[in-house]
Amino acid sequence: MSLSNEINYRVNTTIGKAALRAVRWQAERQASNRWKTDYLAPQLKIAPRTKELIGRHYLEGQYANANAHRKVAWATSGAPTEFLKAMDFYVLYPENHAAVCGTARRVEDISTEAENVGYSRDICSYARTDIGAMLSGKTPVGKLPKPDLLLACTNICQTVLLWYRVLAHHFNVPLIIIDTPFIYTETTDYAVAYVKRQMEEAVPIAEKVAGKKFDEKKFREITRLSKTASELWSQVMERGKHRPAPISVFDQFIQMAPIVEMRGEAYTVDFYADMLKEIDERIARGVGSVKEERKRLLWDNLPIWYRLRYLAEFLAERGVAIVASTYTNAWAELAPMFDPQNPFESGARTYLHPILNRGTGYKLETMKRMVKEFALDGAILHNDRSCKPYSIGQIDQRDRLLRDADGRGVPALLLEADHNDPRAFSEEQAATRLAAFVEMLE
Amino acid sequence: MSTLALPRRSEIIRAHQAHGGRIAAVLPIHYPRALLRAFDILPVEVWGPPRIDPSPGAAHLQPYVCSLVRNALAFLLAGELDVADVVIVPHTCDSLQGFASILVDFIQPKQPVLPIYLPRGNRPSDLEFLANEFRALYRALAAITHCTPADAELLASNAREEHADDLLAELHRRRNELAMTQLELYRLIRSREYLPAEMFIEIVGATLHGYSAQGDHPGSPRQNVPIILSGIVPEPMVIFDALAEMRAVVIADDLASCGRRLYPRGTSADPFVRMAERILNAPPDSTRGGAIPERLEHLARLVATTNAKGIVFYDVKFCEPELFYLPTLRQGLQARHIPSTVIEFDLNDAFSQQARTRVEAFIEMLG
Numbered sequence: 001m002s003l004s005n006e007i008n009y010r011v012n013t014t015i016g017k018a019a020l021r022a023v024r025w026q027a028e029r030q031a032s033n034r035w036k037t038d039y040l041a042p043q044l045k046i047a048p049r050t051k052e053l054i055g056r057h058y059l060e061g062q063y064a065n066a067n068a069h070r071k072v073a074w075a076t077s078g079a080p081t082e083f084l085k086a087m088d089f090y091v092l093y094p095e096n097h098a099a100v101c102g103t104a105r106r107v108e109d110i111s112t113e114a115e116n117v118g119y120s121r122d123i124c125s126y127a128r129t130d131i132g133a134m135l136s137g138k139t140p141v142g143k144l145p146k147p148d149l150l151l152a153c154t155n156i157c158q159t160v161l162l163w164y165r166v167l168a169h170h171f172n173v174p175l176i177i178i179d180t181p182f183i184y185t186e187t188t189d190y191a192v193a194y195v196k197r198q199m200e201e202a203v204p205i206a207e208k209v210a211g212k213k214f215d216e217k218k219f220r221e222i223t224r225l226s227k228t229a230s231e232l233w234s235q236v237m238e239r240g241k242h243r244p245a246p247i248s249v250f251d252q253f254i255q256m257a258p259i260v261e262m263r264g265e266a267y268t269v270d271f272y273a274d275m276l277k278e279i280d281e282r283i284a285r286g287v288g289s290v291k292e293e294r295k296r297l298l299w300d301n302l303p304i305w306y307r308l309r310y311l312a313e314f315l316a317e318r319g320v321a322i323v324a325s326t327y328t329n330a331w332a333e334l335a336p337m338f339d340p341q342n343p344f345e346s347g348a349r350t351y352l353h354p355i356l357n358r359g360t361g362y363k364l365e366t367m368k369r370m371v372k373e374f375a376l377d378g379a380i381l382h383n384d385r386s387c388k389p390y391s392i393g394q395i396d397q398r399d400r401l402l403r404d405a406d407g408r409g410v411p412a413l414l415l416e417a418d419h420n421d422p423r424a425f426s427e428e429q430a431a432t433r434l435a436a437f438v439e440m441l442e
Numbered sequence: 443m444s445t446l447a448l449p450r451r452s453e454i455i456r457a458h459q460a461h462g463g464r465i466a467a468v469l470p471i472h473y474p475r476a477l478l479r480a481f482d483i484l485p486v487e488v489w490g491p492p493r494i495d496p497s498p499g500a501a502h503l504q505p506y507v508c509s510l511v512r513n514a515l516a517f518l519l520a521g522e523l524d525v526a527d528v529v530i531v532p533h534t535c536d537s538l539q540g541f542a543s544i545l546v547d548f549i550q551p552k553q554p555v556l557p558i559y560l561p562r563g564n565r566p567s568d569l570e571f572l573a574n575e576f577r578a579l580y581r582a583l584a585a586i587t588h589c590t591p592a593d594a595e596l597l598a599s600n601a602r603e604e605h606a607d608d609l610l611a612e613l614h615r616r617r618n619e620l621a622m623t624q625l626e627l628y629r630l631i632r633s634r635e636y637l638p639a640e641m642f643i644e645i646v647g648a649t650l651h652g653y654s655a656q657g658d659h660p661g662s663p664r665q666n667v668p669i670i671l672s673g674i675v676p677e678p679m680v681i682f683d684a685l686a687e688m689r690a691v692v693i694a695d696d697l698a699s700c701g702r703r704l705y706p707r708g709t710s711a712d713p714f715v716r717m718a719e720r721i722l723n724a725p726p727d728s729t730r731g732g733a734i735p736e737r738l739e740h741l742a743r744l745v746a747t748t749n750a751k752g753i754v755f756y757d758v759k760f761c762e763p764e765l766f767y768l769p770t771l772r773q774g775l776q777a778r779h780i781p782s783t784v785i786e787f788d789l790n791d792a793f794s795q796q797a798r799t800r801v802e803a804f805i806e807m808l809g
Contacts (some may be wrong), residue, residue, distance in 0.1 A: 118769035162766035181559040361547030392540025
């Protein structure tokens with residue numbers, strides 16, 4: 001690394017972090033409410049800190065290639081990245097970046113760059129967005145670092161492998177595949193052994209790229225931090241059982257960024273511990289995320305990133321709080337499986353079991369459990385054109401929810417959209433369907 | 443030129459059942475035929491089928507799921523797979539994963555549904571896993587049939603399938619010598635989807651023997667524009683007649699249902715490992731997550747060895763595994779001066795005039 005690169009990296013990241021901190025302080029002082037409706041409680045006080053964390057993460061990324069001491073890995077959101085962090089990789093999650101593009105409403109522009117070279121609009125809109133960003137350099141986060149290594153884990157879909165094949169070809173860097181056999185009913189010992197072996201065999205590949213030896217002690221510590229953060233995140237979501245719910249799923253969608261892309265970091269643990277305190281304060285003061293909470297719903301599938309505010313406000317104005325989600329729960333429900341003393345074996349088991357790697361019946365049971373535990377009045381199943389593994393099965397799941405959840409039907413709506421591409425979303429149609437659904441709940 | 447008289451699926455199924463054998467309905471793409479046959483289970487593949495009423499499938503699957511999967515479900519719900527004693531669903535893509543999962547959890551057909559997970563690599567760990575997956579399938583089949591074939595029987599079954607696949611490869615290689623239409627050739631190739639290996643060996647052996655060194659014929663590349671057909675499945679099969687009318691000939695293919703299943707012989711003495719080896723060492727396939735350079739090299743090699751003039755990517759709409767590779771493959775081919783075009787189809791559509799015009803323009807450009 002040249003001296004000028006080193007100086008460039010240090011100066012920019014130091015100044016950038018200071019600027020982000022200043023922005024956070026200012027936002028905390030102003031305590032602004034981002035909602036356009038009075039039916040929603042003011043945003044969480046911790047929200048500016050979330051923004052700062054995300055900003056710092058992408059700031060580090062912007063200059064990561066200039067830091068010769070640290071290599072860059074791009075990884076799928078469900079990948080076991082703890083072993084990479086033990087070698088001090090800067091880990092970027094393209095899915096998160098795509099979601100950032102979604103909330104910034106930049107997807108149409110960026111994904112067109114991919115479509116123009118032949119990527120079909122029938123493939124996942126996250127992938128199209130990131131491939132478009134890769135090809136054009138367009139991004140709302142300044143600049144993405146080039147990867148030195150790619151890590152694709154198939155526990156969320158097979159799509160990610162196909163997508164990472166494209167990335168590997170474009171960047172001409174090694175691709176580590178952690179293949180996680182889909183669990184139709186229950187897993188097998190040989191599937192766990194298979195995943196464990198792949199994780200162990202990935203270590204020397206990553207070591208070679210990082211130019212560093214794998215530190216097993218550090219790996220155990222990072223696994224412990226991942227576990228603790230996941231447990232805290234789980235508790236955050238559990239608080240949704242209170243009535244009124246102190247935090248909505250829309251809050252969760254925003255606040256989940258650290259658990260996805262900053263797992264295994266001490267500051268992520270601190271962040272969720274503080275968030276939990278704030279939520280408990282809300283509970284003590286009887287503050288609900290939706291001020292006049294009358295009905296409580298479940299959200300299934302990914303968010304509709306480009307319409308979060310619209311949906312939150314639309315539902316709040318009708319007294320509807322969405323308080324539980326199978327999606328945000330995915331980063332929490334596996335917390336008990338992590339065992340820092342046995343990180344490879346437990347990691348294999350943990351990363352085999354995300355909801356997306358399990359059968360449609362398991363997802364239905366999860367929904368039924370949430371309906372009961374969170375005392376929900378209904379469910380919205382986002383029929384997400386871009387996520388086949390999450391969406392296939394929803395027609396039957398809705399049918400079962402309607403007719404056989406503990407002997408009483410649970411109203412359930414299939415809402416057609418796409419998690420990132422606004423061109424697949426009809427606001428008028430969604431509004432009509434949501435309004436009718438809410439009316440039916442009354 | 444001769445019209446091949448291939449036995450129909452229904453005849454084969456009845457004959458197999460008549461002697462006490464069982465039937466497996468097998469979804470695409472890769473699975474251990476030898477293992478099923480060792481249990482006297484005849485695999486009969488379900489590629490859709492095309493041109494059926496897909497509406498029963500729509501009660502369970504979204505419209506953005508490919509027609510191959512939707513039709514398969516509609517076919518099953520219409521009772522057309524009732525003849526099968528077991529349904530085998532290889533984990534080929536997210537859609538077939540969902541298909542198998544809703545069968546297991548919700549639809550619960552009368553037959554047992556046995557999914558198989560296919561690893562997305564070709565590392566020693568993948569081989570070990572796949573062999574274990576086949577051992578698990580063995581146990582499941584043993585529970586259904588109350589049979590426990592010994593290793594020797596499994597190896598004998600392997601040998602028979604390897605012999606059939608050798609002949610299938612020879613059929614692909616020597617297609618130019620055969621005085622049959624493209625449609626007949628592909629019907630013969632695709633008869634591997636339901637014929638028992640021994641019958642396939644007999645028919646293809648006779649065909650290769652009978653038709654060797656015939657010289658020029660209507661399907662000869664000397665009179666037609668040779669092309670490669672890539673994709674999942676060549677449906678509707680009339681595409682071959684349409685190509686013939688355009689004076690084009692499929693000189694080789696990269697179809698998941700055909701050329702990507704030219705399984706090499708295995709080497710292991712362990713029957714399960716041997717079955718796994720054969721699948722993992724097959725030509726690169728999008729559904730097994732093959733690396734782009736491997737697929738590109740494979741296509742370029744097919745073009746080079748056959749003197750094909752171009753490639754037609756003929757893909758089922760909504761097929762993500764295929765769609766992801768297309769832009770990069772086409773760029774790579776273009777860099778090698780290999781022209782290509784893309785046609786998307788739905789299994790329930792006829793070969794449309796629009797598709798015909800596009801292919802025609804492409805062939806004219808090649809000619």
